[in-house]
Amino acid sequence: MPAVTAGFELDPRIERDTEPLMWLGLCELRVMNDRRWPWLMLVPQRVRAVELHDLTPLDQTMLTFEADMVSKALKETTSCRKINIAALGNVVPQLHVHLVARNEGDPGWPGPVWGYGQREPYRREDLHQFIAAIKASLSR
Structure with missing residues (x-):
């Protein structure tokens, strides 16, 4: 992955x-290591960014573009019913955007994923398979 922004x-x-997972341009795309939900995270590589308004208008546009691109890939890869997109920052203030694939009957449906049960890490093989599927979808 490319070097991050100086000071980030x-x-x-x-x-x-x-x-x-990969570098997109503005953001590093990461996978939440919790196999209960297909869950991706965009982290804008900007020093001291806490809120969306901390980004320049161009960076805000780029974040929207990357979130759109990733949410489409996540939906294509998982065939989920709904993509939840959120930038909360109550626990981790550094600006980051969650993209979670949700289906009726998944753990905690229809409530939020935060605070529901204990995280269940992926088996390495399953994590690599999920990453490969997301990368393949993003390359189309």
């Missing part, structure tokens, strides 16, 4: 809970 440091909690 990924929050250690994001680094701990996710795996890198």
Whole structure:
């Protein structure tokens, strides 16, 4: 993956809970290591970005474009009913955007994924398979 923006440091909690997938331009795309939901995360590589309004108008546009591109790939890969997109930041203030594939009957449906049960890490093979499927969808 390319070098990050000078001075940018990924929050250690994001680094701990996710795996890198690929660089998109503005954002690093990461996979939440929780097999209960297909869950991706966009992390804009901007120093001190906490809120969307901390980004320049051009970066805001790029984030919207990348979120759209990733949500389409996630929906294509999982055939899910709904994509949940959120930028909460209550626990980890560094700006990051969650994209979660949801289906009726998944753990916690229809409620939010946050705070529901305990995280269940992927088996390495399953994680690599999911990453490969997302990359393939994004390359189409």
